[in-house]
Amino acid sequence: MSQNLPALLIVVPMILAPLAALVGRWRAAWVVALGASWWAFGCAMVLLQRVRADGVIHYSLGGWAAPTGIEYRIDLASAFVAVIVTTIAAIAVPYARTSIQQELSDDRGGLFYAAFILSMTGLLGIAITGDVFNVFVFLEISSLSAYSMIAVGRDRRALTAAYQYLIMGSVGASFIVIGIGLLYVTTGTLGMMDLAQRIPEVMASGQGDRTLAVAFTFLTVGITLKLALFPLHLWLPNAYTYAPSAVTAFMASTSTKVSVYLLLRFFFTIFGEAFSFGEMRLNMVLMPLALVSILAMSLVAIYQENIKRLLAFSSVAQIGYMILGISFGSVLGVTAGILHLFNHALMKGALFMAMGCVMYRVGSVRLDRMAGLGREMPWTMAAFVGGGLSMIGVPLTVGFVSKWYLVQAALEQDRWLVAALVMVGSLMALIYIWKVVEVAYFQRRDPEDSVQEAPLSLLIPTWVLVAASFWFGIDGTTTAEVATQAAQTLLGVMP
């Protein structure tokens, strides 16, 4: 059984998803979802351990070896992303039990959890597959279920948000499938390792190199749309704002992260650093976009009155940090990018969950409705401050660890201005976090509008993430080592 673990990671949740839809009732569907997410979490942890100990895992589905069959190929980066997705899922499902029930109409429980499990499965599939067409299939599975999860929100605006996301997401997916098609035309293969071998040959032969460049461009645009890099982020703020709290927390922490992983996979493993950065001069495009993303989106975030929306814009800015790291094209830079995948998942998950607690009690996350919450909901707001410290990058939080590597990568290449702009981004985070702190702690709440602290079933998952964001900030050696090794593998630099 343990050899089949890569398949079981995908297959078990895939089977459980329709089961959740069939049982229909809230409690039962929730138990199924809990089982699926914790199963996947366990598998992902075991896989990560195994990859760290023995190196890359190859698994041929049905015993058909690649390139004939589909191969699952799990290296350190895949396993790390799988762990991120499943960790957040395993924490989000217990959280969803209380929060979703309040935010959804009664008859949709089974469908919601089915969509949730499918979305997680799709994300996991992208992370571990070694076949580019398989990537597209899983991408669609996760996206379609994500659209529906957003659309179930009670707020009518969730429907338009989901529709917007559907259109934009489908455009992105089409770009990706066109890119994959062009790759297949020029190389005749879909396996990632095969592609990595054939692409330099095609380039050397001089025939089809222009097609390759076009394929590369289609893929880049398609994936950056999925990961919401400025200026292709337009779908994200509405989707995150109007989706149910648990969905926002899960999606913000996982789906864009997996797209970043996909970008890494295509740039480094499949096309190779020489092609992406040497031939196509990717850094010339990505670095300015990432910087604009960091600065402009942080600035927009400062002016938001709806805190979920504020956090959504902040997410776009944070994605900028990841892309910035990647755009350096160095081991340190990619390490920073990969580290920030994990670190940002923890802190943004915690922040969105804290806002979910506020939503649960107050019924709104608008700033003017949050006056005096520091006194009324002390644990919720403390969690928000804790996550906020990470966003600012205060030492001994995960945010600091990311920034440490990112600035180091910039200074290593003597890019002083970039290092300075990263710091400006942190300070803008200070402004938008402090804005909430001021309202929550310095204003008094209208006594008639008094609220209670959120229930423990919401607080515990929130605080698990907050604690993790401190834990991995105080002892960041493990995550930093994994990220460094993953970056070395991606760049083909052996330690």
Place this chain on the structure above:
Amino acid sequence: MSDPGTMILLALLLPVVGAFGVLLLRNNPNTRETATLIAGALTFVQVWRIYGLVRAGETPTLHLLEVVPGVDLSFTVEPLGMVFALVAGFLWPITSLYAIGYMRGHHEENQTRFFFFFAISIAGALGIAFSGNLFTLFVFYEFLTFCTVPLVTHHQSEEAKRSGRIYLGILLTTSIGLQLVAIIWTWVLAGRLDFVEGGILAGTASTGILGAILVLYVYGVGKAAVMPFHRWLPAAMVAPTPVSALLHAVAVVKAGVFTVLKVAVYVFGIDLLQDLATADFLAWAAAATIILGSLVAFSKDNLKARLAYSTISQLSYIVLGAMLANEMGIIGGGMHIAMHAFGKITLFFAAGAIMVAAHEKKISRMHGLGRTMPITFGAFLVGSLSIIGLPPAGGSWSKWFLGLGTLEAEQVGLLGVLMLSSLLGLYYLLEVPVKAFFFAPVEDDGHHDDHGHHGDHGDGHDPSAFVYGSMREAPLPSLIAICVTALATVGLFLWPDLFYDLMTMAVGR
């Protein structure tokens, strides 16, 4: 218990334990304050024991954990850190004593939160003093920033909110925007962050780049309040006076100048500093701050605001000492950390006592108050002498060595700046006790600047006040604290060896 590592850990944890003791005993103010005092006394004993080790020539170290590969959270006590730790450790229990009288006499709210964060801040200050590398120092530097915010914004008023913005804004902008960049740059260049005698940066890059890093460090340490990053200090004066006293005359600002000294001595090294053109520039920037700070202090009628600008001016003495890049300058700067702390805390104590007992904040309304508050104004006189640098107060020694430093660096201009600033201080500080003792009282137009909530206590019927004959002084605990620090200021003139010896060890003589 006697293992050096454990001793460091204990010194850092005792204030934290005390803080949670305060939280547990919140329902009984008397036992709550006892917890603070006991924790303070025990912390000082612990710091004193560590001092015993340092004096014997040992360097107690404690390695806690690795945060990211190659970067540790670790502590090393060397003589310079010992100076700061002794000052902070000694003045915390004294200030607590003062705070008990002040907070009750002034009817402040949320006293439990106040004493809790007060204790936590001391842990932060000791962490800075004992830090074994730049990373650890930065961790506790930021820690201190964050845990003093609730103290600065204690009144939760609109004004407090504005001050909180300025305070956090400036301190974090400088520390994250400049200091952290400098630290990471140091790491990229030198591959290490620990403090080494003679520095770690020498020869790693051109003097141009190293000079730029030095500028990032000095301006990045916003707590040192070199202009133009000084605005947070007057803003923070909205806090209750004990906070201003301990944190903004001792712990926070001294953490800043201590960082500057530490970076100068152990990251750059005196030899390297002498080669950097920017060190000269920074010395003059500090000189400008000294003069401008004094001039602004002149124009302030609010006593606490005047003291705040005096602090800004005095802090730059220490920055100047570091930038002189010679042994005398470093010795003078290090001693000034201690001397200024004792002098300035006495002044703040006195200012707070006047607010509690006579409800006055404005200097122009303090005429003749010396007759009812002779002890307070007497202490103010002693503190002023120390800040100006006159005998018989400790400040004269540090200014002496700083003066020697300017001469050794052949910077007669800077010596002139020091003299001029002392002259200015002579006027703007001594004005207060002189007017209080010798001027006739201003006519009472019934207006009392009562600083807040309880105007009905304005006529001195406060039962907590200390009344003796015609004297009407601040509550007894506060009065005792004032006397202790004033006497210590004089004591440091007679016996400055404690800090002098430590500083000679620090510069390796």
